[in-house]
Amino acid sequence: MSVALRLVHSVESDHIPKSKEALRxxxxxxxxxxxxxxxxxxxxxxxxxxxxxxxxxxxxxxQVKVPAMTFYGGTVLALAEVCKAGGFEEHAEALTLMAHGASNLAKNDPEAFAQFFAPVLAALAIAGADLAKRDGDAFALLVAPPSRSEVTE
Known part of the structure; x- marks a missing residue:
């Protein structure tokens, strides 16, 4: 009885032996x-x-589950170029490594990080300023960091 319980409650990654000798x-x-x-x-x-x-x-x-993302033409081409340059087989692998690389760059060399993202941040600042003028509530939602419960849903 205890053997059966042990097999049922074993960790999923445990290999369950099949031969009688291995079980014994x-x-x-x-x-x-x-x-x-x-x-x-x-x-x-x-x-x-x-x-x-x-x-x-x-x-x-x-773990944070990101809802399905839709990539459009330019982003798809950019991601394909990153995968080709890095030799990545999966887009998810490239995205994960880019996130970790950007994080390390931000920690170790904030100036290089700011220079790397300067065009994007400038465009976001302009769009954010425009959105703030038109709809203050939407802008507040845009810049507020998500709570843990919102991210996991």
Whole structure:
């Protein structure tokens, strides 16, 4: 009964052995292993699975799901050029690495970051100023950082 429960509650990434020898080795005492040693070994295995599960939960809790994004012509071409230049197979990989690279650039060299994004920031400032004149509430929503609950929805 305990073996079945252990298999059901195992971490998804655990490999479940199929052969009888592998099952016997995993769930029965190793030859020469005392009852106390077996209990310690099984406890250590449970602790290891628990720690892995906790680490996975922490990673999942920091996950932010972005709703489906629509890219138009110029952005698609720019992303294709970035993928080609970097040798990336997936667009998501390129976007992730660009985000990390921009973050590192902002931390390590704020001047280079500002210079890199100067044309974009200038255009956003002009558009933001125009939006602020036309609709102050929409501008406030635009510049307010999203709350954690808004981002995860």
């Amino acid at each position: 080795e995993r769930f029965h005492a190793v030859p020469g292993e005392s009852k106390e040693d077996r209990a310690k070994r099984l406890s250590a295995e449970r602790s290891k699975r628990y720690r892995l599960k906790q680490k996975h939960a922490v990673v999942q809790s920091h």
